[in-house]
Amino acid sequence: MIQRPRGTRDFLPEEMERRRHYEQILRQVACSHGFREVSTPIFENTELFTAKSGPNIVEEIYSFEDKGGREIALRPEVTASVIRMFINEMTSAPRPLKLFYFGQCFRYERPQSGRYREFYQFGAEIIGAPNAETDAEAIALAAAMVEALGLREYDLKVGHIGILRGQLAELGVPADAAGEILQKLDKKLYDEAAPLLRSHGVQEDGIESVFATTQVAGGKELLSEIGGEPGRYLNELFRFLDAYGIDDVAIDLGTVRGLDYYTGVVFEVEAPCLGAEKQVCGGGSYTLSEVFGGEPVFSTGFAIGFDRILLALEREEHAFDGKKLDAYVLPTGEETREESFRIAARLRREGLSVDVDLMRRKMSKAMKQAAATGARFAVIVGSKDLAEGAVTIRDMDSGEQSLVPLEGLAKALSA
Amino acid sequence: MIQRPRGTRDFLPEEMERRRHYEQILRQVACSHGFREVSTPIFENTELFTAKSGPNIVEEIYSFEDKGGREIALRPEVTASVIRMFINEMTSAPRPLKLFYFGQCFRYERPQSGRYREFYQFGAEIIGAPNAETDAEAIALAAAMVEALGLREYDLKVGHIGILRGQLAELGVPADAAGEILQKLDKKLYDEAAPLLRSHGVQEDGIESVFATTQVAGGKELLSEIGGEPGRYLNELFRFLDAYGIDDVAIDLGTVRGLDYYTGVVFEVEAPCLGAEKQVCGGGSYTLSEVFGGEPVFSTGFAIGFDRILLALEREEHAFDGKKLDAYVLPTGEETREESFRIAARLRREGLSVDVDLMRRKMSKAMKQAAATGARFAVIVGSKDLAEGAVTIRDMDSGEQSLVPLEGLAKALSA
Numbered sequence A, B: 001m002i003q004r005p006r007g008t009r010d011f012l013p014e015e016m017e018r019r020r021h022y023e024q025i026l027r028q029v030a031c032s033h034g035f036r037e038v039s040t041p042i043f044e045n046t047e048l049f050t051a052k053s054g055p056n057i058v059e060e061i062y063s064f065e066d067k068g069g070r071e072i073a074l075r076p077e078v079t080a081s082v083i084r085m086f087i088n089e090m091t092s093a094p095r096p097l098k099l100f101y102f103g104q105c106f107r108y109e110r111p112q113s114g115r116y117r118e119f120y121q122f123g124a125e126i127i128g129a130p131n132a133e134t135d136a137e138a139i140a141l142a143a144a145m146v147e148a149l150g151l152r153e154y155d156l157k158v159g160h161i162g163i164l165r166g167q168l169a170e171l172g173v174p175a176d177a178a179g180e181i182l183q184k185l186d187k188k189l190y191d192e193a194a195p196l197l198r199s200h201g202v203q204e205d206g207i208e209s210v211f212a213t214t215q216v217a218g219g220k221e222l223l224s225e226i227g228g229e230p231g232r233y234l235n236e237l238f239r240f241l242d243a244y245g246i247d248d249v250a251i252d253l254g255t256v257r258g259l260d261y262y263t264g265v266v267f268e269v270e271a272p273c274l275g276a277e278k279q280v281c282g283g284g285s286y287t288l289s290e291v292f293g294g295e296p297v298f299s300t301g302f303a304i305g306f307d308r309i310l311l312a313l314e315r316e317e318h319a320f321d322g323k324k325l326d327a328y329v330l331p332t333g334e335e336t337r338e339e340s341f342r343i344a345a346r347l348r349r350e351g352l353s354v355d356v357d358l359m360r361r362k363m364s365k366a367m368k369q370a371a372a373t374g375a376r377f378a379v380i381v382g383s384k385d386l387a388e389g390a391v392t393i394r395d396m397d398s399g400e401q402s403l404v405p406l407e408g409l410a411k412a413l414s415a
Helices: A013-032 A046-053 A055-060 A079-090 A132-149 A161-170 A175-186 A190-199 A204-214 A220-225 A228-243 A272-277 A306-315 A334-349 A363-373 A383-387 A406-414 B013-032 B046-053 B055-060 B079-089 B132-149 B161-170 B175-186 B190-199 B204-214 B220-225 B228-243 B272-277 B306-315 B334-349 B363-373 B383-387 B406-414
Strands: A043-045 A063-065 A071-074 A097-106 A118-127 A155-160 A250-252 A262-270 A279-286 A299-305 A327-331 A354-356 A377-381 A390-395 A401-405 B043-045 B063-065 B071-074 B097-106 B118-127 B155-160 B250-252 B262-270 B279-286 B299-305 B327-331 B354-356 B377-381 B390-395 B401-405
Touching (some): A013 A097, A013 A306, A161 A228, A299 A306, A327 A334, A327 A363, A363 A377, B013 B306, B043 B046, B155 B228, B161 B228, B175 B190, B190 B204, B279 B306, B327 B363
Parallel strands (some): A155 A250, B155 B250, B327 B354, B327 B377
Antiparallel strands (some): A097 A118, A262 A279, A377 A390, B043 B071, B118 B299, B279 B299
């Protein structure tokens, strides 16, 4: 029996309905914030991702040569594609551009709980507005999405990558060496960060002060302690967040996000119910377009791990009731079979969701199938009733049956 | 500047909104017919597609070896995946299963007008109901979808693959040689079909009678002329189609669909406005599950070429008006900037779609941006108005302005 590829999933109807429900919530919230949806290809030229993340990314992605000898890769994330699209096609659009996307991404890694080789991301980017209110707008959207999904327990953490970058520069670490160190610090791998810092001539007290910065975490009271341009920017950001009504925000200078193109504010949303893999959203401000051959443009954005946030909702035991079928139409026998299709077709045209017996089942079995579909009503089409211009409807919850004239049927089923 | 791969597309906001609109119409129609959505991976083990369509399919698809040495391929269509999912996970579900899907498919071919390397299909499958009403249900869904999209001019053609298969068998053509001949006949390549028929010993009058069959096309009056089991089946099918209210159906025995697993009824929808590439939907009944290692199960389904049917709607000049932003909030100056965010946030929480100035523009420029976003209203936040607990709203169509108290703002903007 042929199986699906490892690390991928099939979504059966129940699960798919739940996913579309939550996807639609995210889409509505994004639109209510003035963001507009875009879509880019599932695969890109591999150089898009190596330009952004370095040549080693190839080890972690699905990259391959197409039949024309071009190196292409299944996208591991969508921000790179959105920025490519921006520089290809949207540089003359009024700014800021507020864009969002939803779709599959791919990574080649060992499949494990909550991590798949094909996974889904919902993300947003604001392109071309270099102000603190832009970061506030992105954070406000992320928070509104998490709220709208109904996640009860979550932590929103904000940091500023400029603080550690500035500290490293002051200690004499060259800018192009900072990325590797920041990646270690992001994962709190101090044992691996220390020798790197030493190799650039940083003394022990310098190393300690860098490590201390990554431990700075707390509430708004910390704002007054952060100096320099990053401190001024964060203070401004928090004033705007306050205006947005977002007050439960932690400051965490250990929130780093190790990639070179992050420039300023960084933020994450965590769902504690997920344990070690608790990050459900991550983002920040960046300049990426010049890496792909465009002009430098201030951007800020984030991505929500759709699979992971759905897992968090599941852990919190969020009830989801799918839409029920309005009616299942079944004939009492051969002589009313065609008429039952006529009735089903009419009800569908009137906007009801209706299924109909395709198996020529006897009535008792067809009634079982009606129950299996979860329909609210069974519509029983019998020749005696039909002669009076009526059918019998059965409320599948209560078992109650009543005779309904055909012209009032749609209304009776909508009740 | 890095470009997107050849044959792929970016969908910018206008186009994407239009696509989501039509996608949602198709989804609603499918649900109203008791179909439920499923989703399968973007890539499958390559053998799934070679088992279905033969080894030559590899020439036309994106197939590659993953890092673990497995042959995988970007799906060229979704029916194979749905049937694989069925035999993997759904064989014990109550039958029939009525499933639909929407998503990207991929083929490696020279890009040309209306044909892309990444394209979108919306499709449906009914699994496990071996009756004429099942085919009727599939055709009814396809017709309802095309109607709901609003396509004005289209042709629905029905054939029965059993007629030509039976004729070829009678003339002594072995079953495993019929596929190639049928593919030629599907494309009306009589010059190429004739030598194949001769190579299996078919005489000239036999060849002529086969060719004549592929020319049989007309209205329901032909039903009485088609004999044997296919004739009986088609008569039954047309009775059910009539019950569904579908009467504008042509019979076309040249509608073949060359693949081996098609077993009976085949059908197509064509949009004449598209010229040579006019087929927008194709389907029929088939048994495929046994090819993948499952039990044989009667199935019937179809796929709509989403890109192509959207192109047809465009050719017919269907108007599509996207949803407008309700309001664009802008401060008259620095002193009301934060308050304008407070107001935007409140309106969004009340369910309105609202954008806000992130660029610290002067009022006249911000008003231009408000117009560029297409918002219905501009909300002008000035300190004098605010002192009275009010803001000024401007109807962006009429230019009319009025002072509105803050507590009545959401209502005034919803009007």
